[in-house]
Amino acid sequence: MAAAAFLFLVLISAAPLLTWGELNADIEAEIQALVNIKMNLHDPLGVFSGWDPSTPSAPCDWRGVGCYGGRVSELRLPHLQLSGSLSPQIGNLRMLRKLNLRSNFFNDTIPSSLFRCTLLHSVFLQYNSFSGSLSPEISNLTSLLVFNVASNRLSGEIPGDLPQNLRFLDLSSNAFSGEIPRNISSGSQLQLINLSYNQISGEIPPTLGELANLEYLWLDYNSLEGTLPSALADCTSLVHFSAEGNKIGGVVPAAIGALPKLQVFSLSHNNLSGSVPGSLFCNVSDYPPSIRIVQLGFNAFTGIGMPKSVMCFSVMQDLDLQNNHISGGFPLFLTNVSTLTSIDLSGNSFSGTIPSEIGSLQQLEELKLANNSFSGLVPADIKNCRNLTILDLEGNLFSGVIPAFMIELINLKVLSLGGNNFSGPFMPSFGNLTALESLNLxxxxxxxxxxxxxxxxxxxxxxxxxxxxxxxxxxxxxxxxxxxxxxxxxxxxxxxxxxxxxxxxxxxxxxxxxxxxxxxxxxxNLVGLPNLQVIALQENMLSGEVPEGLSSLLGLRYLNLSFNSFSGHISPTFGFLKSLDVLSLSNNHISGSVPPELGNCSSLGVIDLHSNSLSGQIPVDLSRLLRLRVLDLGRNNLTGEIPVVLGSRFNNQSSFIGNQGLCGKPLDRKCEEIGNENRRNRLILFIAVSASGILLMLSCCCFYTYSFLRWREKVQKSTAGEKKQSPARASSRTSGGRGSSENGGPKLIMFNNKITLAETIEATRQFDEENVLSRTRHGSL
The missing domain is CATH 3.80.10.10 (Ribonuclease Inhibitor)
Known part of the structure; x- marks a missing residue:
């Protein structure tokens, strides 16, 4: 008996030692797990430089590590530029309660071992690059309250079974597909579900109505179809419901609009039809009015249903019904909602006048009624809306002069009155609207x-x-x-x-x-505007050369100088305009060639150079422009063969017509015909030049002959006169000469005797011009 008692005392004394030994083993395992996590990551900021396993308090004194009872309970490493994969050793942190790795560059999959940390209550992995699917083992985390993996690259289907105690689930901005699990309501404590910006399809499951604690339901920009389940009206705690950018059709159940706590109801960009339920505008329940924001734009609503004999609520702030098919007059009941700050009814079929009661909305900041059929005058009472920053009445039938009271809306930042029938002189008083940022008239x-x-x-x-x-x-x-x-x-x-x-x-x-x-x-200095993207100067009387400096506007997308009197050439430096989509220089006086460098403008979609004086060949480099959708080179002086690729892509003759030297498809003129025609033209030119040369030579010969004969005639007349006046002397002179021609040709007469001045005057008939044989710089003969 004493031995048994002694053994019992020994066991009791050893128990703390055994527990301490197990604790040390667990801590060592956690240190090893953390070291392994560290080794898997690139740490540009040196976060892990203090992670030293040899320190007495390791790992509890390490940066980002929190402990409870000597065990790792938190790992907090957000916004630290860490990159790499999360080690599966994370699963060895069995006492982990909170994991925060948000806003880093983690990649690869979320290790399934993480879901062995059954004490986890918060997981923040958003804004990383995790990929792969979400393990169904997430259901093992029975203590999990918050799970946020937004803005990653996760894919696959959403697990059907979720932890029962889960409060916040954020899977937004990933690539999840499939349908919303019908048993998602198994997480009966869910308060927030965010599945926005995924690829989820199918219908909204009616089982969501079982989530009595649900406050925020965000399903924006997926591929959801079907109709809105009326069971959503059972989510009596719902505060914010948004499902923009889907394919949801049908009508909006009136019961949803009567949810007692609903503040935001957003279903823009869907296929909803029928009437907008009046329950969204008027309080039909025993609860105080709550809805503040209603966004139903870009649907197919045709009217607004208004319950009668019901007090309309007075807390709505933002109403967006733009781009539907709603007709009728301006909803007069809205003028009683004094809390309204924004009304957008643009893009509908409203008609009639704007009621003067609009002036009672003194908190109104934005009034957008564009693209309807409102008519008449703009009511003067609108000047009472002193807080207006946006007034958009564009695209209606308003008439008369622009009201002078507009200048009293001194807080206006956007004034859009375009597309109406306003007339009269431009008001200089617009200069008083000093806060104005956009003016559209x-x-x-x-x-x-x-x-x-x-x-x-x-x-x-x-x-x-x-x-x-x-x-x-x-x-x-x-x-x-x-x-x-x-x-x-x-x-x-x-x-x-x-x-x-x-x-x-x-x-x-x-x-x-x-x-x-x-x-x-x-x-x-126009070429010095670095942000210029659009230059439209067509149909003016501008002249001069197209500035080469335009090529320095590297962001230029649209250049239209057509129908002017520009001259000069197209600079090859235009090839630097990589963003250029439209180049239109038609109907000018531009000459030179089409620069091959245009083939470097990879974004070019339109080249319109018709009706100029361009010459040379069409550069084959234009065939590289894969985005080119319009090409017009007609009515120029271009020559040669149309590049085959361009001819097949633009097989309409109008793209090339009016260039006599062009050949090839789509023109009817074959290049062989152009070659034969060119050869014929060259032959004709050769014959014409040769004939002209021969004719010129004949003309020269005739002229020479005529001149020679006339000269000989003058010589003969002169000789005959001398013989008649002085036969003896002439005879003496002739007998002393040499080279007489028997057939009456030219003679070389030698004067051996001295000739007196009187004889010279007599022989030349007093130096008459008829007797001049030649003139030199030394005198006349």
Missing amino acids: RGNGLTGILPEELMVLSNLSALDLSGNKLSGDIPTTIGNLKHLTVLNLSGNGFSGAIPENIGSLFMLTALDLSKQNLSGELPS
């Missing part, structure tokens, strides 16, 4: 000049006055609009030169001055 009937007062809007980034009846010069002070990125004055009657000050708009990306009466040359 295009497509109206505005007249007069562009006022200098507008040039003080230093915040203006977009100015579109196209399609009006403005005239005069473009103000030189336009260079004061330093933040301008888009300038469109096309389709007016502006004249004179393009002001040099445009070259100081260094933020300009698009310049459209087309269809005007502008003249002169392009400003030399």
Whole structure:
């Protein structure tokens, strides 16, 4: 008995030693696991430099490691630029409760051994490059509350069984496919589900309605189909429901709009139809109104259902019904929702006038009614909406002059009145809207000049006055609009030169001055605008050479100088324009050849050079332009064979017609015919030149003969006169001469005797010009 008691005491005393030994073994295993994790990773910031296994407190004093009871309970290594794969040794951290590796460069798969860490309650692996599928073993993590693997490269189907205690599940921005598991409701404690930006298909399962604690359901931008299950109305805790960018059709169940806690309801970019349920606008439950944001744009709704005798709620802030098929007048009930800050009804079929009650919405910041059929005058009461920053009435039927009260909306940043029937002179008072960033008055009937007062809007980034009846010069002070990125004055009657000050708009990306009466040359400093992507100057009277410096605008996408009087040649340096999509220089006086370097413009989709004076051959380099969709080289002086690839891709003769020297498909003229014709032309030219040469030689001979005969006749007359006047002396002189010609040819007469001055005067008839035989620098003979 005493021996047994002694043995019992020994065992009790040894138990702590055994427990301590097991603890040391577990700690050693965890240290080894962490070292293995370290060895698998690239550490540019030196995070692991302090991970020394020999320190007494290892691993609990290591950076990013947290311990509880001497065991590793947390591994926190976010935002540290770590790269590589996560070692399977992670599974040996059996006491791990929290894992945070977010915002690094981890790749490869999530090791299945991780799901052996059954005490895990939080996993943050978002913003990495993990790939592969998500292991079904995730269901083993019975303590898991948060699982976030957003923004990785995970694929495959979503596991059907989820941990029962899971609260937050974020699988967004991956490549998950398949359907939403119907038994996803097994995680009955789920409060947040984010499956947005994946490739999930099928229908929204009605079993989601069993998640009574669900507050946030995000299913945006997948391939979901079918209809909205009415069972979602059972998610009485739902605060935010968003399923934008899918293919969901049918009608919206009215019961969903009556959810007592729902604040955000977003289903834009789907195929929903019918009427927008009135329950979204009016409080039909016993609960206080809650919906603040309704976004149903880009669907096929045809109306707005309004329950009668119901008090409309007053907490809605943002209503987006753009791009549907809703008709009728402006929804008058909206003027009672005093909390509204944004209304977007653009792109529908609304008609009638804007009610004056709109002025009661004094918190309204954005009013977008573009592309409807609203008509009449803009109500003056709108000036009471002092907080308006965006007023978009473009594309309606408003008429009259632009209301002067517009200038009282001093907080306006965007004013868009284009595409209406406004008329009258351009208001200089627009210069009072100093906060204005975008002004769109295009497509109206505005007249007069562009006022200098507008040039003080230093915040203006977009100015579109196209399609009006403005005239005069473009103000030189336009260079004061330093933040301008888009300038469109096309389709007016502006004249004179393009002001040099445009070259100081260094933020300009698009310049459209087309269809005007502008003249002169392009400003030399235009080529110094580094952000310029669009230059549209067609249909003016501009002249001079096409500036070679345009090739320095490496971001240029669109260049249209057609229907002007430009001359010179196309610079080979245009080949540097890798982003250029459209090159149109037609109907000018441009000469020279088509530069082969254009074949380096890999983005070119349109080349329009017709009706110029271009010569030479079509460069075969253009065949490399795989994106080329339009080619027009007609009405030039191009010669040679059309490159085979271009001829087959652009088999319409209009692309090449009007070049007499071109041959090959798609033209009917064969290159053999051109060769024969060229040979015939060369033969005709040879004959013509030869005949001209012979004719010239004959003419020279005739002239020489005529001149010789006339000279001989003069000599004979002179000799005969001398014989008649002095026969004796002539006889004496003749007898002393040599070289007489018996047949009356020219004679060489030698004068051996002295001749007196009187005899000379008599013989030359007083030095008459008829007797001059030749003239030299020494005198006359």
